[in-house]
Amino acid sequence: xSTADGGRLVLNHSTHIKGxxxxxxxxxxxxxxxxITPGRLARVKxxxxxxxxxxxVPIRGGFKVQARSEGNVxxxxxxxxxxxxxxxxxxxxxxxx
Numbered sequence: 001x002s003t004a005d006g007g008r009l010v011l012n013h014s015t016h017i018k019g020x021x022x023x024x025x026x027x028x029x030x031x032x033x034x035x036i037t038p039g040r041l042a043r044v045k046x047x048x049x050x051x052x053x054x055x056x057v058p059i060r061g062g063f064k065v066q067a068r069s070e071g072n073v074x075x076x077x078x079x080x081x082x083x084x085x086x087x088x089x090x091x092x093x094x095x096x097x
């Protein structure tokens with residue numbers, strides 16, 4: 001899935017954390033985000049929390065982000081020229097909408 005300004009969301013898995021895809025689509029509106037690829041989904045032992053995304057580690061060309069919600073965790077790979085702090089701010093804005 002591509003947006004008019006060139007960012008794209010790679011949907012290569014059939015399962016995603018509930019509510020994650022709309023947040024990622026809103027995040028694509030940022031002009032410095034080129035590609036977003038959701039990764040593996042796993043169950044975790046933790047209390048249920050609302051959807052949250054946190055920048056974790058740098059990767060070549062961007063960052064790995066961890067999405068958590070309702071006892072699930074999913075990796076999300078984001079290719080961008082943004083710094084980690086700016087990416088986290090963009091993520092927080094996309095979550096708030």
